[in-house]
Amino acid sequence: MANSSAVLSRTETAQDADNVLVAEGLTKVFAGFAAVKDVNLAVRRGSIHALIGPNGAGKTTCFNLLTKTLAPTSGKIVFDGEDISSLRTSQVARRGLVRSFQISATFPNLTARENVRVALQSSYGTAYQFWRSLRAVAPLNSRADELLEQVGLANSRDTPAAELSYGKKRALEIATTLALEPRVMLLDEPTAGMGHEDIEPITDLIRRAAVGRTVLLVEHNLSVVSTLCDKITVLQHGQVLAEGNYAEVSNNPAVVTAYMGGVDE
Numbered sequence: 001m002a003n004s005s006a007v008l009s010r011t012e013t014a015q016d017a018d019n020v021l022v023a024e025g026l027t028k029v030f031a032g033f034a035a036v037k038d039v040n041l042a043v044r045r046g047s048i049h050a051l052i053g054p055n056g057a058g059k060t061t062c063f064n065l066l067t068k069t070l071a072p073t074s075g076k077i078v079f080d081g082e083d084i085s086s087l088r089t090s091q092v093a094r095r096g097l098v099r100s101f102q103i104s105a106t107f108p109n110l111t112a113r114e115n116v117r118v119a120l121q122s123s124y125g126t127a128y129q130f131w132r133s134l135r136a137v138a139p140l141n142s143r144a145d146e147l148l149e150q151v152g153l154a155n156s157r158d159t160p161a162a163e164l165s166y167g168k169k170r171a172l173e174i175a176t177t178l179a180l181e182p183r184v185m186l187l188d189e190p191t192a193g194m195g196h197e198d199i200e201p202i203t204d205l206i207r208r209a210a211v212g213r214t215v216l217l218v219e220h221n222l223s224v225v226s227t228l229c230d231k232i233t234v235l236q237h238g239q240v241l242a243e244g245n246y247a248e249v250s251n252n253p254a255v256v257t258a259y260m261g262g263v264d265e
């Protein structure tokens, strides 16, 4: 008996170490309506994990709970072994759980490079204040240029954000998120509103950005999910309907039924 409980606790520890972000019994009630009900979720370290589901399934609410944008009615969120249930977005961001677009990513009148530099300044905190001399912020330019290169915006470095195409704006938002050095990057519908020509580049970009970190995304485009994600959690009516890789969830009759009616665009 003592042996088996020792084994069990070792197994649990191993599972926790594998999972960088864990939600237990996550529930959000809006004026008597449960948008998210008792959701358990485990995001494996180093994976690309998607939250999908038909319209109104609770994806955005769940995502907002995980990013600490919304406070749960009940339930617990654990990041890297630490209970972050009562922490604020900024506090979890400092720990490496970063939501894309949380710094409202782009300042339209600043160039791409300046936008990334602002994100770097916020990441480095008081070490690089706005009022520091140009010489003091110079090291930020080289890091900003590396990040712009990484997201394919090296040639748009001096272009004001407002003048970038939609796809390039989203790439810039990812660069500003990467500036915060996330260990877990949370993306809210990264391909939303994109034309066909932008979807593949942004998918490639997410795949590259995911190297060495974990990505959790809400995504409507199932073809993006199928090529990008290791694990998929399907929500319906605020609850987990199915979980697994794309082949598993797409062959699940309950998922097929939930999606019937052509929810995916």
Ligand SMILES: Nc1ncnc2c1ncn2[C@@H]1O[C@H](COP(=O)(O)OP(=O)(O)OP(=O)(O)O)[C@@H](O)[C@H]1O
Pocket (backbone or CB within 6 Å): 030, 031, 033, 034, 035, 053, 054, 055, 056, 057, 058, 059, 060, 061, 062
């Ligand atoms: N602030 C709120 N107050 C009341 N009800 C809300 C609120 N936010 C969401 N809801 C409701 O909770 C349910 C889940 O909404 P949510 O936006 O999380 O779903 P979703 O899966 O992201 O949907 P979509 O794919 O349409 O964006 C919906 O019925 C929605 O109307």
